[in-house]
Each structure stands twice: as structure tokens, then as C-alpha cells.
Amino acid sequence: MNFKALYIRGERVIAVQGGADIVSQSVLAMLRQYFEGNLDELYINELTAEPLTKGRILIGALHGYFEPYGKKEQSILMERLAGVDFVFVDQSVYGRACEDIRRFDSKIRIAALFHNIERKYYAQRALRLFRIHNLFLVPAIIRAETAAVAAADLVIAVSEREARMMSRLYGRKPDLIVAAPVQDVYTGINAHRHPTHSSNDFVMLFVGSAFPPNLHGMRWFVRNVMPNVDGRLFIVGHGFEQYRHELSRKNVEVVGSVEDTIAWYQKAHCVVSPIFWGQGIKVKTAEAYMHGKIVIGTQEAFAGYDYLRAGSILAKKKADWIEALRNLDTRARVCDVSFCRQARTYYEQELSVDAQYRKFSAVLDRILSGEHE
Template identity: 30%
Template sequence: MYNRTMLFVSSNISSTQTGGGVCSMRNLELCEKILGLDNVEIYALNAFSFMGKSFFVKILSLLKAMFKLLMGYSNGSTWNTDKKIVQLIKEKGFDFVFIDSSLNGLLVKRIKTETTTQVICFFHNCEKNMVIGQWKTGSPLSILRLWAVIKNEKKTCKYADYIIALNKRDNNLIEKNYKRKVDLLLPISLKDTVKDKKIENRKIGSPKKGLFVGSYFFGNVDGLKMFIHNVLPHTDMQLTVVGKGMKKLNIDNSKVTIYDGVKSIASFYIDADFVIAPIVSGGGMKVKIAEAMMYGKKIVGTPEAFQGYEKIPCSYICETYSDFVETINSLSGFSYNTCVREYFLSDYETNTQVDSLKKIVL
């Protein structure tokens, strides 16, 4: 371990049912592994949420959120919150602050103008392009965030000592939008949670068991609906959908079973013959791809789903509905594939990323 200290600032570390939350926990685990548990302190930001609120409280929360956006604050930041964080940095003299988002640029500026602490910022994706993508795919209110998003990402790029992104595409978008090159590419990785589980290696039968894992997010929802409407009727498969909020799909189809907000997805991966990823938009990297590799599963997905990944054994890139139909109908062999899991262990298990992050924090 090393005698350096870090404040880890994130709004995502309690959201482990989303890809972003999983990635945030990976970031935290890497920092703790390099610096030691006692040398990393967590500051959890409270991101905007409607969950568990009455109608009137929701309206009040929305008005407050809109006011914060007009002031340029986003992702849990406020003037008072940022002040508290800077005061904490001054009191404890952290060597680094790891800000787990590109959306806290006002905080980054404040830290760099009031302290000498080095700031590391992690781009989960290029948020500007994500917001525009949401707007173009039928979420018009998302455009209300755009001004605050651009303002914060600009300041992140201007003031942060180090910027980390997941893949080359995000690096190119960041450079194009904000004229700043990324300092480190740190692909998604996962802690291996399968090593102690027994996975039955059975032949793929009839009907085939397909699995989709993902939360109710525009990139997931649009692609999944198109898959169910245009691909599923022409295949010999049953589809299981697992993800936070996915009951809102309201799909009445005998070939589809939906599980919303489960505590553990392990049994679903183990039971599946293969994983589908018909994702049509988004950014960053898709955590569900790494998860599927961890369980040794064949993966059938769009080019977007595989963004940031090198060629994965037993994976199939499908650009059209007919590609999906032909690929799924031709799948054979076994539900567990050793070559896929070995590839995960060699390239996408979290321990493989330690040396990369050490280049910045040591």
C-alpha cells in the first residue's frame, strides 16, 4: 500500500443495479486496492431522484432540480455541497480527489482554484452526446439538461489534472467537443464473482434460453422493443429480461418474462443459453457484455453493444434484424464457454486494470 490519500466523490456508488453504478464501484475498488482502504474516503453526492416521493414532493423536487440546472449545477452538486467538499479537502489535505463523473465541473474548478489537491475525473461517457441522443430518440425534456452538461464538462476538461475515459470513441468525442485529450483509457472491468459458483455446462436445447440484462434506459428500451417486435417471433427462443424499472415495458408476449429490480442476477446468467444486447444508442461501455463474459456466455448484439471491447470469442455482431434471426437460430453447442470466461479473466477482470490506474495515482 502507499501513503497517499484520496477523497472519492460520486453520486453512483449506491446504484449497483445500473451499469453506471457498477462502473463507479469498480473505480472505487481500484482506488482502494492501490492506496488501501484506510486511505480512501468516500463522499456520496445525492443525485436527483423521483423514487418514493408523493406527487407534490416530486413537483417540488423537480422545481429545485431545474433551478440548480439554471445555476449550472448537476449530478448532486450545489454551491453548499461543493463548499463542504472543498472544506473537507482543506482540513484533511488529500493528495487526490477522484470525481466519478464529468458532470461536476463547477466542483472541479472550485477545488483547483482553492486547493493544491490533484483532481482526477472519470467520464462514464461523453454526456453531451448522450443528452442529444436521448433528445433525438424521443425524450424531448432531456434537452433541458444540455446547457448545464456542456458547462460542467467544459470546466472538467479545463481544470482537471487527469481525465479518464472508457474507450477510444469517448476519447474522440471529448477531444472534438472540448479540445482536451484523455490521459488514460480505463475499459470497464468487473470483480470476478463467479469463481466460487458451479455453472452447469448443458447443451443448448429447444427452445433456446436468451437473456437481456439492463435497466429502463432509453438505449436499452428502444433496442429491446425492436428486438421483441422484429426478431423474437422468427426465432425458437424464450427471452428473459432482467433490469431495474423494466416492468414499465408493459409487454404482453408469451415468449417474454420480465424481472424488475432483482437482488442478484447470478441465477439468470447461469440459467441462460446466451445473452442478447440489441442496444441501438448510448455511450461508454456496456457492463452487461463484461458480465456475460464472466459467466462464459455467448453474446449476440449490435455494434453499439460491443463498443470499446476487442473481439470477444463466441460473440456475434448483428447489424440487421435478419442478422439476429439467422445467428440465434443457428446457435448450437453449450451454454457455458470456457474461452469466453478465460478472455474475461485475462482482459476484463478488475485486477487487470490496477497497473493502468497506478500510472496516475502513484
């Protein structure tokens, strides 16, 4: 039987600006593969031409909506549901759409993807970044996530940590954990090409957008670790060019936005991930494993991953970072540490889209056949 499916997200991913975009792209690719041409896409911010102002966001939040999904968008969505058998809601902040779909037609199967527990993340933003206005959004987010958990036939999380938090806060365990599926671009010639270095320097790499936790982590790392180690650090990611003056040092180059990160991974001996707070899973960790890189990171950077199985190094304090990087630098002078087979194998077995698709498609089979009832 051919099922007609609808994919819903807040906005279309045009240029990747963070880990959530990578997860969404990969999940959408899996849905397209599964439904074989019977998948439509709907992006909430494209439903109406009304500008998304701060006033509209606040008024919507006071009425329990997380804009841009408000009453107008709700009405348009209902018109798009004719003949639809399955709806995938990407982002838990739009969980009220799950509730509305359930009321519209109880036979439609619904899936909801939690990139993280958004109520926790927005509270962190308010407290850590002094963005107090974020607190006004938390009740609407709680309302949305509660609706998603209650209405969805299939609830998806991205890590065991998020699964435990969801169970504690909302009383439901997710039905599936999709562990940051990352499209494999390290194939063919790239899979066996060792990087060429422009100098004898030990090369460290950070990849990630100038997202608040990433920016906080790089500020700490540049000030506290880089003065104590040899080698060069390259900071690659959307938005970091705005912080070039602040973060640049003799041994730190802020690259900022790039079209393709492959060449930068090829240059690196290792990847560093000094992330101290946040929610969800850090997709850049999976991306580094895909490229076969040793990752040195914090507990937060490895949330949702088996870092020991991947050959990574956990750094809990400043001294751990310095010791790990000095040791790697020493090893790099006598042997190639640029490619970590252990990391690459972990990616292939657990994090690749193929590995995740096997689990994803099996659950969709059960949901659409009615076996979950």
C-alpha cells in the first residue's frame, strides 16, 4: 500500500547553520527514501506573509503558541491534510500541530522529532545569556512539547539523555532514538586520502556555528588552553567570522563560514569540542567521527555517544586538555594520527544514515501497519 506523507518543519534548510539542520536534512532524506515520491513538505514560516515580529512572538506565546505556528497557520495546515496518512513534525516546539492533526483526523499517524528538550534549552539561554525574554516563551514550549508527547504515535529523541529527561518531564519514553544521522561524504577517494599539511604544525580543528554554547566554549579554549600548547587551531563555522578580532591569536585562525568543511577535516590532526552547556546531541561530534578524527571534548560534547568506543578523549578540566593535546602533538611527530579507524568504524556501525535508516524504517513499518496499537 502506498501511503501519502507530509513533512512539517518551521523553516526550510537552505544553508546549514547548525547541528539541528544536519539532523533535519538526514531525517528528511530518510523519509524521502521510505515514501518514494509520496512525501510532501510544508514549512510553517512560508504559510503566511505576516512578518514574525517580537510582538507577534510574545502575543502568540501568551496564547500558548510558539510562532510562527499560530491560528492562521493552524487553519492552513488543516487544508493540507486531505488524503494524508502520515505526518512527521520536525521540532518539538511545533507540537501543537500534532494535537491539531489528531483532532482533525484520528486515523492519521503522527511522528514528532525532539532535537532536544526545548524547555530546558530556552531556560538555559535565559539564565546563561541573560536573555530573560526567553522565559516568556517557556510556557508555550511546555505546552507544545506536552501536546507532541500526548498526540504522536511515534516520538523520536536524539540521545539517551534526552530520552531520560523526556520520561521525567513528560511521562513518556521516546519510541525511537535517532543518533544524529550524518550523510557520509567521506567516501571513494576521500576515504583513503590522508591529509596534507601546509607546515609541520600540529593542527587542531573546531567546526560549528557561532551558537551560544559553541562561542562560550571557544572563548574559554582560546584563552585558557591555546597559550599552553603548540600547534595551530582553526575555527570553522557559520557566524564565527564576526568574532575574528576577539578570538584570533598567533596560533589561532578564525576561518568562519565555508561552503565545504571536508578540506578542513583533511588538514586536521584532531578535532576539539569544548562545549560546557546545551541540550540535545552535538552533531559535530558525529561529523568528526565520519571523517575518522580523534575528538577531544567535554562530557557535554559526548552526550549521546560512546566516546571510548570511538577512540575519543574526555577532558574534564584545563589540565586534561593541555595534557591530551601535548600527547597527541608528540605522537603526530612519529606517526600518523590524522585518521582514526576506531572513530570511522563507530560512525559506520552506529551513526551513518544507512545504520539509522534500518532502525527508522522498521519503526515506520510498525506504525503504518498499526502494530503499535
